[in-house]
Each structure stands twice: as structure tokens, then as C-alpha cells.
Amino acid sequence: MSSAQIEIQLIASIVAIACAIPGTFLVLRKMALISDAISHSILPGLVLGFFITHDLNSPLLIIMAALSGVVTVVLVEFIQKTKLVKEDTAIGLVFPVLFSIGVIMIAKNANDVHLDTDAILLGELAFAPFDRFLFDGLDLGPKSLWIIGTILLITIGLLFAFFKELKISTFDAGLATALGFSPIMIHYGLMSVASITIVGSFDAVGAILVVALMIAPAATAYLLTDNLKKMLGLSVIFGVFSAIAGYWLAHWLDASISGSMTTILGIVFLIVYLFAPKRGLISVLYRNKQQQIEVSLLTFLLHLNNHQEISERHINHLNEHINWRRVRSKSVLDLALKNNMITIEKNIISLTDKGKNFTDKAIDYIITNDHSKIESIKEDFFLFRG
Amino acid sequence: MLGSFAVLRKQSLLGDAISHAALPGIAIAFLITGTKETNVLLIGALVSGLLGAFWIRGITKRTHLKSDTALGLILSIFFGFGMLLLTYIQKLPNANQSGLDKFLFGQAATLLARDVWFMAIVTFICLVVLLLFWKEFKILLFDADYAKTLGFNIQLIDILITSFIVIAIVLGLQTVGVVLMSAMLLAPAAAARQWTNSLGVMVVLAAFFGATSGVVGTAISASQNNLSTGPVIVLVAAVFVGFSFIFSPSRGLLFRQIRFIQNRKDLELHKTLAFMFEIAQDHEDVSHPHAIKILNNFYGYTRKSLGKLERKEYINVAGSMWSMTPKGYHFAANLYNQQKNENE
Numbered sequence: 001m002s003s004a005q006i007e008i009q010l011i012a013s014i015v016a017i018a019c020a021i022p023g024t025f026l027v028l029r030k031m032a033l034i035s036d037a038i039s040h041s042i043l044p045g046l047v048l049g050f051f052i053t054h055d056l057n058s059p060l061l062i063i064m065a066a067l068s069g070v071v072t073v074v075l076v077e078f079i080q081k082t083k084l085v086k087e088d089t090a091i092g093l094v095f096p097v098l099f100s101i102g103v104i105m106i107a108k109n110a111n112d113v114h115l116d117t118d119a120i121l122l123g124e125l126a127f128a129p130f131d132r133f134l135f136d137g138l139d140l141g142p143k144s145l146w147i148i149g150t151i152l153l154i155t156i157g158l159l160f161a162f163f164k165e166l167k168i169s170t171f172d173a174g175l176a177t178a179l180g181f182s183p184i185m186i187h188y189g190l191m192s193v194a195s196i197t198i199v200g201s202f203d204a205v206g207a208i209l210v211v212a213l214m215i216a217p218a219a220t221a222y223l224l225t226d227n228l229k230k231m232l233g234l235s236v237i238f239g240v241f242s243a244i245a246g247y248w249l250a251h252w253l254d255a256s257i258s259g260s261m262t263t264i265l266g267i268v269f270l271i272v273y274l275f276a277p278k279r280g281l282i283s284v285l286y287r288n289k290q291q292q293i294e295v296s297l298l299t300f301l302l303h304l305n306n307h308q309e310i311s312e313r314h315i316n317h318l319n320e321h322i323n324w325r326r327v328r329s330k331s332v333l334d335l336a337l338k339n340n341m342i343t344i345e346k347n348i349i350s351l352t353d354k355g356k357n358f359t360d361k362a363i364d365y366i367i368t369n370d371h372s373k374i375e376s377i378k379e380d381f382f383l384f385r386g
Numbered sequence: 387m388l389g390s391f392a393v394l395r396k397q398s399l400l401g402d403a404i405s406h407a408a409l410p411g412i413a414i415a416f417l418i419t420g421t422k423e424t425n426v427l428l429i430g431a432l433v434s435g436l437l438g439a440f441w442i443r444g445i446t447k448r449t450h451l452k453s454d455t456a457l458g459l460i461l462s463i464f465f466g467f468g469m470l471l472l473t474y475i476q477k478l479p480n481a482n483q484s485g486l487d488k489f490l491f492g493q494a495a496t497l498l499a500r501d502v503w504f505m506a507i508v509t510f511i512c513l514v515v516l517l518l519f520w521k522e523f524k525i526l527l528f529d530a531d532y533a534k535t536l537g538f539n540i541q542l543i544d545i546l547i548t549s550f551i552v553i554a555i556v557l558g559l560q561t562v563g564v565v566l567m568s569a570m571l572l573a574p575a576a577a578a579r580q581w582t583n584s585l586g587v588m589v590v591l592a593a594f595f596g597a598t599s600g601v602v603g604t605a606i607s608a609s610q611n612n613l614s615t616g617p618v619i620v621l622v623a624a625v626f627v628g629f630s631f632i633f634s635p636s637r638g639l640l641f642r643q644i645r646f647i648q649n650r651k652d653l654e655l656h657k658t659l660a661f662m663f664e665i666a667q668d669h670e671d672v673s674h675p676h677a678i679k680i681l682n683n684f685y686g687y688t689r690k691s692l693g694k695l696e697r698k699e700y701i702n703v704a705g706s707m708w709s710m711t712p713k714g715y716h717f718a719a720n721l722y723n724q725q726k727n728e729n730e
Contacts, residue, residue, distance in 0.1 A: 027451075027452075027455050030452045030454050030455075031454065032452075032454045032455040032457070032458040032459075033454045033457060033458050035458065036402070036458055036461060036462070079631075082631065082639060088454070089572055089576055092402060092568050092569065092571075092572045093569065093572055093573060093576060093624070093627060096568055096569030096573075096620050096624075097569065097620060097621065097624040099617075100569075100616070100617030100618070100620040100621050100624075101617075101621070103616075103617040104617050104618065104621070107617075209462070209466060211458060211461070211462040212459075212462030212463055212465075212466050214458075215455060215458040215459050215462060216459055216462065216463060218455075219451055219455045219456075219459050222450075222451060222455075223449060223451070250470075253470070253474055254474070255470050255471075255473040255474040256469050256470055256472070256473035258466065258469065259466045259467065259468070259469030259470030259471075259472075259473060260466075260470045261466070262462060262463055262465070262466020262467060262469070262470070263463070263466055263467045263470050265462075265463060265466070266463035266464075266466070266467060269459065269463065273445070273449070279449050279450060280449075281444070281448050281449075284448050284449070285448075
């Protein structure tokens, strides 16, 4: 592994961490798409900054870009406040307009400069190590490493300083106001951090990857945990993992690094989406199935409880009365038998004491909705959980 | 046109997500067939766009992730995957790979007559389907549960709408490009929404706004060199939206402000009138003249507001005296009753 390779992976990992932190909060605050909007609308800010300085490396560019990111947020909120359209429509209106302005400004005035939409949208990580930060002729490493490193440090500092405030205002804005924090201040603070992070990262990894790095790790982590701290930690881990794995995928395929990092992020999300223990697709489907069987069982037991007549309790009567198919009736019957809730004598089903007890409790629960009554049933069925 | 449905369904950014999600489809279609035939690539884009759209639905339905997260996720992941494929394609020893990324940013100028015909036909099909299923779409849009109880297959209708949005987006991609497609979908519909509450009128208006901004934008960009078509069209559409936001009669900001001020003025007048009413009540003769001076310890009256009341024939002003007319007395007496009735 050459030093350039190490540097690329280092930059990618740091970008991933710097994005994962604000990204987590954006996802929790249901503002994930703001990051997409910002990443597009920084274009006019960049172009304006370039017109002022005529220098592609000036820090003013980053400041202008971050500013236009914040302007996007303000505009979106303004449009939203007029209540003429919904928030998502507001976002969808603002950023294409700003982006168009940027494109037109480039096309009219700066056509011959190295500032084209491809480079801004896609970025190229492979070139990052060649842009070195020189100080007194001393090589201090790649420039983007310094920029994004500083941003990361600031972000982490702010995170630790305002963790409590962020947490409260994210989950309960009303409480935060009551406690005397200003949710608006925190909102704009978060937006500024997100905006700066996007700007700082995008020239290393491209706008699309920034969005992916912000949303995907946080969303993946959110499927696995409900704890904010764990979620932050997990999203950092996912981010770094995809950064490094993505680099090697790109190395192997000889393709774009940012593209392959995003692809890895997508694969990680897909795996978690399918297999997450509680929220995954498979476990959700399994739980739905399970609940369906339990509801069937309950219906069946209630039916037995309501009818004392022999004819109503005949095993063949089940099919027509509750209108179940043969297989389903059989599986419900087996489940009830296995739990010792019914006995079958000469094809006549009767409730055992345990079954009677269970049914009574269930009726109680349905009527009163009192949770303490069903503590004992919870062991057998998770239908009543939650 | 289909944008109207997207806006009303709160899926505005679906357009953005799908237009990004179409990229890997284009790349894969190219990888498999090796041609740059527009139709083949479009089918690829369509398939991956649909895949993205339905995955988004799956995520929001099956997990607790919100739709914005799902959209952003699909958007960035599909696009990144597409980029990976594109860069991979570029490295392949194949001569005709260039120009694939033209799909991304769109070039209205590169459209051939054949493409235009193709688009026209698809638009026509969309129109026919829209008219056929108008009732179903409408019900689903505003009251999905009601549609379900009426026995419509809402899933099928939903898939139909989503598919048509995807088709429209994929077609539009060639013209305005990925980033601006969402604006093309949204802006006309958002503008049209301000002018009407009726779905039918809104769809027609949105189509009109969209077509107009397309024509005007193209004209502007053609009149100057170095001006790409897509962004200009979007800016024109944005002007439409801004104009609608401000000047629409019932919802617009300007008229809302005017109504607000008017209401406030009416309230002031009523306040003065109510005060006069209390004074006039004390006399047997309602129209007994009083000095204007006694209104002094009550702010909120001016010469202008008195003049206004006189013009409405609620009071008569003679010199420094005022008197209430029977009409004014009646109106003032019912002032609070009326409001009470309205509130109840």
C-alpha cells in the first residue's frame, strides 16, 4: 500500500465520520433531504466566491458555499411558513432554482475555468492526495485532509458541548423550549454544521457521495438501535467501513472511488434492511405472520368459549364457521393442541382449563385494555406486547 | 401534469430520487446491449427508476424510517452505483461509450425528431390513461380509505400512478437533466395549486404552466449563446411559481396581507361603533346627538373612521356632534350577536 493509498483511505474515513454525525441528527429530525438540497445549491455560492477571488483554492469559496447552503435552508423554511406548499415541495423548488442559477452563471461567465458541473457533482477522491498543503516548503499532507480534519474537530467539539441540547430539541422540541433552549438556534446551528461539512467534503468526494454518507449510515444505524449514542457510534462505524471497503472495490474494478463507496453503503443498508433483528424486512414479515396465527388462535378459542353445543364444536364445523382454509385451520388446531388449550374427543373440541383461563384473560384484556392482566400470557405470545 | 399528483400526494421529491435512480439502469442497459440506442437505454432507466420507486415505498412501509430518509438513501445509493458503473464503462475497450453521461445533464438540442415523436406518443398514452382512471385517481388521492371501502384495488392504482410518474421523469431526463427534472415536475404543479382547489383545473393549469415555461425558456436560451436550455426553463418555471405565490387571489401572499389589513380596519370601526352604541343606548331617542369630544377618552377613532361610518349611514356627523341613525343602531346591536351566532 503506497502512501497515497493510505491518504485516500484516511480522507475518506474522516469524511465519513464528519458526515455521519450531522447526518444522524438530520435523519432523526426528518430533514434528510435538506442535505441533498444543500449539496446542489452550494453551486451558486461557489461560483460567486470564484468571481470575487478568481482563485479556486481560496477559503472564501468554502465560506460562500456554506453560506448559500444556509440560504437554502432559510428559503425552504420561508416558503414552508407561508403554508402554500408542503415542506418537501419547498425543498424541491428551491434547490433546482439555485442550481440553475449556478449553472447559468458558469455558462455565461466562467466557461473556460475548471469549474464544471461534473466535477462538483461527482468529485474525485483519487486526485485528493495530489493537492498538497505546503507551508514554508514543508509538505504537510493533502490539503483536503486538513480541511475536513478541521471540520471534523469542530463538529465533534460542538457535538460534545451541545449534546444534551441537541438530543432534547431533536426528540421533544416543546420540552427544549420550555427548558429555555432555543430550538431555532440549535436548528440553524445544526444546519450550518451540515452545510459546512457538505462543502468541505464535497470537493474531495463529490456532492452525491456526501448525501449518501450523511443519510445511509445513519439510516442503517437507525434500523439497528433506538439509542442516540449507539446510533451515532454505529453510523460512524458503517461510514468508515464503507469508505475503506469502497476504496478497495474501486481499486479492484478500476472505477470511481466515490461511486463504489456509495455502492458499499447501499449493500450494507440492504443487508441490514433485510436482516436487522427487530426492524429488518424478514423479521417484520415473520412477526406479521406470527401475529396473524395468534389472532386466528384467539378467534378460534373465543369461538369455542361462546358455543357449548356439540354441533358448533365439531372439528369439521370450524372450516365453514370461521371461514378458514383447511391448512390454516389445521395449523391453528395444532398450535392450540400443543399449548394444551383444547382437547379433542371423537372430533369434538373442548377447551381445557388452561384454555378457558387464557380465553377469559384475553376477553378481559380486550374489554378493559388493562396491561397488568396479560403479563402471564405475554410469555407465550408476543401478540400482546406493546 | 403528473406532477400535480406528486405534489398532492406529498411525494414531491420522488421525482428527484427517481431521476437519480435511473442512472444505473442506463449504465446496465448499455453494459448488456452495448448500444446507445435511445429506446434501449430508456427501458433500462425505466426499470431502475421503478425499482427505486418501489424500494422507497417498501422502506417507508415496512420500517420506521421516514420517507425523506428513504428518498435520500435511494437517490444517493442508486446514483453512486450508477457512477461506479459509468466509470467502469469508461475503462472498457469499447469505442462508443462516450455521451452516456449526456443523459445525466440533458441536452434538449441533441433531441432528434424521432425522439420527439416518441415523447409525444407517450404523453398521449399518459393522457388517455389519466382520463380513463380519472375518478379512481382522484379518490385515491384524497381519501385512500374511502377508495378501499368502495372496492377499488388501491395498490394497483397506486402502482399505475407511480409508473406513470417514473415514465414521465425518464422521458424528461433527456431534455432537462437529472437535477432539474424535479423542478420540472414540481414547479408547474405548485404554481397551479395556488390558483385553484379543483383537481381538474389544477392539472390543466399545470400542463399549461409547464408548456409555457418550456417554450419561453427555450426561446430565451436560443436567443443568447452559451445558455443551456434546462436551467433557463427551470428559472422561467420558478418565476411562474413566485408570481403565483404572491398574486394568486385566494391563497397568494399579497392578497392574504390585504385581507389581513382589511379585517383589522373593520375591527377598529366596529370597536368605535360599539362604543357609540353603548352611549346611544342610554337615551330614549337613539338618534340623540352627542359631542364628538366624549369619544376622546377612547382611542381608536379618527376623523377618517368617523367619515367612513357616516358614509355607511351608521351615524350622522353635524359640526362637533354625532348622532346614531336607526340603521347604525340596529347594526351595532347585532354586532356581537352575529359573531356569537357565527361562532356557534
